[in-house]
Amino acid sequence: MIQNYSQLAERIAKASGRSVDEVHRLVEAKRAKLSGLISREGAAQIVASELGINFDKEKVKIGEIVEGIKKVNVIGKIIEMNPVREYKKENRQGKIGSFLLADETGNIRVVLWDTNHISLIEKN
DSSP: OHHHHHHHHHHHHHHHTOOHHHHHHHHHHHHHHTTTOSOHHHHHHHHHHHTTOOOTTOBOOGGGOOTTOSOOBOOOEEEEEOOOEEEEETTEEEEEEEEEEEETTEEEEEEEOSHHHHHHHHTO
């Protein structure tokens, strides 16, 4: 995870025109302000947002994805498709789908909860 945090800090530095060391200081200050209850990656995302940096439209490699990012755009190849499953939990029920997505930097399991994407999977 340290490598991914470093990549995120470098991206923030590049997008903001600040040094990587300054980004590290901002991240650590944010963590201190939040009593250390947030990961470095989460604090980095907050710092990026406060600096006006938005990675929503930027495409990233799977190997660059870090914990705490809420939205990411990737291009890859589906290498394994899992069957749609139904679930029941307390007062909720629904369907869940998942697949393994890969690019030249790694692979990641993608989980789908929304009915539009699940219906596409069910229709092949």
